[in-house]
Amino acid sequence: MENEILQVGMRLINKYNNLNKKAHYYGVDVLLYPSEIHVIEAIGDNNDVTTTKLAMNLGITKGGISQTVSKLYGKGLIDKSVGSGINEVYISLTKKGLVAYEEHKKLHNAMNSRLSAFFEGIDDKSRDNIIGLMHIIDEELTRMEENNDF
Amino acid sequence: MENEILQVGMRLINKYNNLNKKAHYYGVDVLLYPSEIHVIEAIGDNNDVTTTKLAMNLGITKGGISQTVSKLYGKGLIDKSVGSGINEVYISLTKKGLVAYEEHKKLHNAMNSRLSAFFEGIDDKSRDNIIGLMHIIDEELTRMEENNDF
């Protein structure tokens, strides 16, 4: 019974991940690969960010970020400027990068709207239970992470 | 507000995906990579399955399955036998493969137990709302898939 809910949840995660595997144009003249649009998203959410911070935010190595950022620079989606810290380089979106960022965000709006409407239409108890469910999942994932279980 | 719930959901998906990136031994003497334990899981859930069906179940190409299955064969985790259909080959777990399958399943049991307990402790309305929420997400993901939106 509840097992079925878990199965549906897993199927949803797979569905989401598969969507996330394809390259798109996002309103600009160059094809953007998943890793690239993810970095664009992270920069747009927090402009003038450094390579090191991007690596932390996205949970990958600095080398990995450096490579993707280099590709985005070549495609004209980001700019670099001297940062305030030692050896720091600030990364920001160009106009073209902003177009891609906004276009990508737009595609998530339909999902957002429907979820907003949903959460407004349910009672407080259900809402609290949904938050509680997420909390449990978070705890268990953290436990698995710490115990190196999987 | 509800945006925050969506953000938490996304964080959970990322957390899960990162866990899913590491190789483990799963109680056997060979290191199993993510793609390999996924295939083991699919075979264990549905024994005597074919390459084509595995490809459909896991949503990747037959070539991809063939490669992973070949590695698992080399590691002694699966067996092959003549199937009933034309040119069909049945794939099944060896004893060693079953060990890995069971070990992997065991690691999910803690999560399963906690979710079972949770769902038994909430009211029917909350339960229905959670199912409704998943339904909405499924619909939106399907819509994105069909419209090639992302």
Next chain:
DNA sequence: TCCTGTTGTTTAGTTTCTAAACAACATTAT
């Protein structure tokens, strides 16, 4: 002046996948 710590970069190698060509076999059409 040398050592340390920080920044970002480059390189080689790995995993996982796809697309396309292929081989082997059965079924069907001519």
Next chain:
DNA sequence: ATAATGTTGTTTAGAAACTAAACAACAGGA
């Protein structure tokens, strides 16, 4: 019977996305 078609699974070359490790460039102390 021979040829065309459709199915099975395999192999190959190549791409994307990452890591680990070595590296360069610079600042701040000891």
